[in-house]
Amino acid sequence: MTLSTPTPTNIQQQTQTLINHYQKATLIKPDSATLYQDIGNLYRSLREFEPAIVYYLKAIELKPDLFSVYSPLNFLLQFISWSSEQNKNQIITQGIHILKQNIINQPKFPFAHVVLGRLYTQKGEIETAKDCYQKASFKQINRSYPHLIQHWNSSTQRQPNFLGIGLFKCGTASLYSYLIQHPQILPAVTKEIRYFSNTTINDLEYYLSHFPAICHPNYLTGEVTPNYFTFPNVAQQIKDWFPQIKLILLLRNPIQRAISGFYWGNKLAYQYLNKSLDGIHHLDLDLVQEKISDIKEKQKLSLYKRIELRNQWLDCLRETWRKNLDINHEIAFHIAHSLYIDYLPEWSRVFSKEQLLILRIEDLFTNPQNIMKQAYHFLGLPDHPLTEYRNANRNKYPPISPSLHQQLADFFRPYNEQLEDYLGLKFNW
Incomplete structure (x- = not known):
């Protein structure tokens, strides 16, 4: 049956x-x-x-x-x-x-x-x-x-030393949990402040109020918001405010990221009655491409129109969420955000190579100690091995059909090749 x-x-x-x-x-x-x-x-x-x-x-x-x-x-x-x-x-x-x-x-x-x-x-x-x-x-x-409270100075706001800029379902929760266990990294009030993507307030002091007011040279602070990477014009605003900041970007096999994103989104939406890709053997990629083009078109706004972009994003979400969308429309959003080469050039243009560390989630989970050692070195910190590296925010979902996997592999292949050529790296996806 x-x-x-x-x-x-x-x-x-x-x-x-x-x-x-x-x-x-x-x-x-x-x-x-x-x-x-x-x-x-x-x-x-x-x-x-x-x-x-x-x-x-x-x-x-x-x-x-x-x-x-x-x-x-x-x-x-x-x-x-x-x-x-x-x-x-x-x-x-x-x-x-x-x-x-x-x-x-x-x-x-x-x-x-x-x-x-x-x-x-x-x-x-x-x-x-x-x-x-x-x-x-x-x-x-x-x-x-508690020993650092003596250095608290409410009249001096602390700027972040690093930002995790993405991506959703690429291990950012795990990365942040590992980072803040380092004795020289002080957490923000929450992992995801979402200021540069989801906030209409143009106030540097408001953003900085989310970080501890401890300006001690031996301690760093930062936050990780996964949608910064795909949100247009964010890179330049971050650069304008924090020209020396360091950025960490986590990437994942785009097929796995898109499928995980689909299930994650529907888990948030239909918590009790989840949608599923079970039994789906083929997507209408023409419709997916059309939806991707629509998403990109909605993101084309000039640098200093972040409030309009924010309102447009909210209106787009409201319009999308109140429709009964089929699988092709729903998964298009997650496929679009897995086309990493579409977003990376903006960040590479704004920031130097020394300011951007790109990691694979596959490496983070297979060899977390070594990858975190790279991250600490990138931030100018000594290594701090943990006794346990838990996979935070794990998202369990059933495997997709071999035919759907092959279709998506064929779809992503040219984008992955462009990404590898652009970075001079092999991701082996």
Whole structure:
């Protein structure tokens, strides 16, 4: 018996049915924070972010130490602009009240300040948001590096020494977790600040408020945001602000990255009823190419139009997420971001070879100690072997059919060859 893949419409209907059941359950257990979190997850899967945020906030109000809800809440708050002005203001006001109360209840949880900073950012109170991020950083450093607090100087903001610029599903979570275990690397308030791609605020001090205010020459700091690499015009803005910064780029076999990205995206979207490539033997590559061209066309904006680009990106996401797209349209996005040669020249033009370290994820996971030694040397740090190298944010998914794999291999081959010729390296993909 062959089971067909659920269509988006069926998934949405089944998800809405689940929401109705969970909402009835809250009448029986009105104090169950996990129920509200589950409803928030379901609304997130439908890309209905406003009710998702409301339910996440209710979960935190009921259980301030339900730490698993803070990260998705922080991510979804960037989409609060999609709400009406009245609803946006009401949610932000409620959120600030709940988070301020939460910080009183959970004084040792720095990330609560990060979420509060996000709320104040959306409210337009940037100075207050900066203060929230610095409080989060202070608590984080005080917890992990108490001996460095004597060097804290809130009047002097620390610039990042390095950035991880990409890519999604290329081991950036693992890389960052390894880096911040080095005794001379101080973490930012969160791994992904997403400033240069997802923020409309043009304020250097706002960005720097995400880093610890410790200007000690023996310590470095930085962040890793995977979509910097594929976002247009980011390289030049980073160069303008931080001309000496060092960049780390992780690349992966483009077939594996595209497939992993597809499943990762649908896991975020359809958490309970995942879409699948199982049974797919052939993609309409003409349609994929058409979608790729559309993506690239939407990215063509001049250097100083980052706010317009950000708004266009959000509108594009909203338009895409509210459509019932077929597999060809959905996977085109992930294929487009696996065409590394389309993005690399911009970075190579702006930054010198000495400022850009390119690593293969395959090497990171087969020989992590050696690859991290290269990374530390690139950053000017002594080696620091770890007792364990965990694969963070592992994404499990079924293998694709041999015919689909061959089709994608044929598609990516000329792009991979161009990349190898451009860098003078062999990736053996």
